[in-house]
Amino acid sequence: MSIAGDPFDEFPSSAATTGGRLHTLLNSMRSAVLEVDAGGALLYVNPFAREIMPELPQTPAPPGWEREFGTIHTLRDSHGAPIDPLEGPLGAALSTGVPQHDWHFSIDLPSGRELHLLGSAAPLLSENGEVLGAIASYQDVTELIELQDALQKQLDETRTAHQEMNLAHGELSRAHNLQAGFIANFSHDLRTPLSGVLGFSDLLGVSPKLEGAVDEHDYLREVVDAGDTLRMMIDSVISYSNVVAGTVHIHAEWHELMPLLERTTEPARRLCERKGITFELELDEGMTRIRIDEMRLHEVLEQLLDNATKFTSHGTISLKVAREGEEMLFRVSDTGPGISPEAELRLFEPYSKTLLQDGQLRRGVGLGLTLAKALTELMRGRLDYESTLGKGATFILRLPLDFVLPDAGDEWNL
Numbered sequence: 266m267s268i269a270g271d272p273f274d275e276f277p278s279s280a281a282t283t284g285g286r287l288h289t290l291l292n293s294m295r296s297a298v299l300e301v302d303a304g305g306a307l308l309y310v311n312p313f314a315r316e317i318m319p320e321l322p323q324t325p326a327p328p329g330w331e332r333e334f335g336t337i338h339t340l341r342d343s344h345g346a347p348i349d350p351l352e353g354p355l356g357a358a359l360s361t362g363v364p365q366h367d368w369h370f371s372i373d374l375p376s377g378r379e380l381h382l383l384g385s386a387a388p389l390l391s392e393n394g395e396v397l398g399a400i401a402s403y404q405d406v407t408e409l410i411e412l413q414d415a416l417q418k419q420l421d422e423t424r425t426a427h428q429e430m431n432l433a434h435g436e437l438s439r440a441h442n443l444q445a446g447f448i449a450n451f452s453h454d455l456r457t458p459l460s461g462v463l464g465f466s467d468l469l470g471v472s473p474k475l476e477g478a479v480d481e482h483d484y485l486r487e488v489v490d491a492g493d494t495l496r497m498m499i500d501s502v503i504s505y506s507n508v509v510a511g512t513v514h515i516h517a518e519w520h521e522l523m524p525l526l527e528r529t530t531e532p533a534r535r536l537c538e539r540k541g542i543t544f545e546l547e548l549d550e551g552m553t554r555i556r557i558d559e560m561r562l563h564e565v566l567e568q569l570l571d572n573a574t575k576f577t578s579h580g581t582i583s584l585k586v587a588r589e590g591e592e593m594l595f596r597v598s599d600t601g602p603g604i605s606p607e608a609e610l611r612l613f614e615p616y617s618k619t620l621l622q623d624g625q626l627r628r629g630v631g632l633g634l635t636l637a638k639a640l641t642e643l644m645r646g647r648l649d650y651e652s653t654l655g656k657g658a659t660f661i662l663r664l665p666l667d668f669v670l671p672d673a674g675d676e677w678n679l
Contacts, residue, residue: 297403299355303396304328317405339373355401358386362396381410455499463492493532501632508639515558515643522555529563530584533570537582545583561640568633569597569660576601595662604652613638
C-alpha cells in the first residue's frame with residue numbers, strides 16, 4: 266500500500282488558499298495535531314506535537330510507528346496503569362469510525378518528565394461512510410494535573426492536620442477538665458481548715474483573756490490578714506477554674522449598697538490601717554440600693570482592692586462609686602508606682618505576676634486581674650484602667666444600668 270504524503274504539502278506557501286490557511290492554522294496551534302490514513306500510517310504532525318513529543322517519527326511514517334514509539338515511551342491511562350500505544354483516541358477513532366472525546370492519558374518521556382495529555386479524535390469518512398483516516402488533537406494538561414495533584418496533597422495534609430488538631434483538642438479538653446477538677450477539689454480541701462483558722466482567730470479576738478494584750482492582738486491581726494490573703498488566693502483559683510469550665514452563673518438580687526461595700530472593703534481597710542495608708546470610700550448621694558450578683562461584685566472589687574494594696578506603700582487607696590450616663594462606675598485608685606509598659610502587655614494574662622519595687626515577685630497566684638476581667642464580662646460590664654508611672658493607677662469597673670435597675674433579668678446562665 267502506498268503512503269500518501271502530507272495532505273498540506275501542496276499548499277506550503279500560499280496562505281491565500283483554503284489549504285494554505287489551514288496549514289498556517291495548524292502550525293500555529295498550541296495543541297498537538299496528528300493525522301493517520303486508513304491503514305494507520307502517520308501522515309501529519311504539527312510543530313507543537315514535535316515540541317512536546319520530539320521522538321515522533323518523521324512523516325510520512327508507515328503503519329506500526331506507534332509500536333516503535335511505545336518502545337521508548339510508557340503510555341498510562343488516567344489511573345496510572347500502562348496501556349498499549351494503539352489504545353489512544355486516534356486508534357479508537359480509526360478502528361470504530363466514531364469520534365472520541367476527552368481521553369486523559371500520560372506518557373513517560375525519556376527525559377524523565379511525565380507528559381499529561383487530554384485527547385480527542387475524529388474519523389475522516391468518505392461520502393459512503395468509509396473510514397479514510399483519522400485526525401486527533403491533544404492538549405498538554407501537565408501543569409493542570411500537577412496543580413491538581415498539589416492541591417489534592419495540600420487538601421490531604423490539611424485534612425490530616427485537622428484530624429490531628431481535633432484529637433489534640435479532645436486530649437487538651439480532657440486534660441483541662443482533669444486539671445480543673447483537681448484544682449477545685451484541692452482548693453476546697455484547703456479552704457475547709459482555713460475557715461477553721463479564721464473562725465477561731467475571730468473568737469480569740471473577742472476573748473476576755475486577751476483583753477489588754479496589745480502584742481497578742483497585733484499577732485492575731487497578722488494571722489487574720491494572712492488568712493484572708495490565703496482565702497482570697499484559694500477563692501481566686503476556684504472561681505477562675507469555674508469561669509474557664511463555663512459553670513459560673515450570675516444571680517441578680519437587691520442589696521443595700523453601703524453595707525455591701527463595707528463588707529467588701531473590710532480586708533483592704535484593715536491592711537491599709539496596718540501599712541499607714543489612707544483608705545477612702547465614696548458613694549454618690551441617692552445611691553442606696555443595687556440589684557447585682559453580690560458574690561461576683563464582691564470578688565471583682567476585692568481583687569482590685571487587693572491589687573492596689575500590693576503595690577501601694579504610702580498615700581491613699583480609694584473606692585468611689587457613681588453613676589455616669591447609662592453605666593454604674595466603681596473606681597479603685599491607688600498612689601502606687603503605676604503600671605509599666607512591660608506589665609501592660611500581660612496585665613490580664615492568667616498566672617502573670619509583676620515585680621515589686623524591691624525586685625521581688627508580688628504575692629498571689631497571678632489570677633486577680635484575670636478573674637476580675639472575666640467576671641466583669643460575665644456581668645455584661647467592662648474593666649478599664651488608667652495609669653501614670655510614679656503616680657498610681659485606677660481600675661474602673663463599668664456595669665450597665667440595665668443590669669442594676671429593676672427591669673433586669675433575675676439570673677443569667679453563662
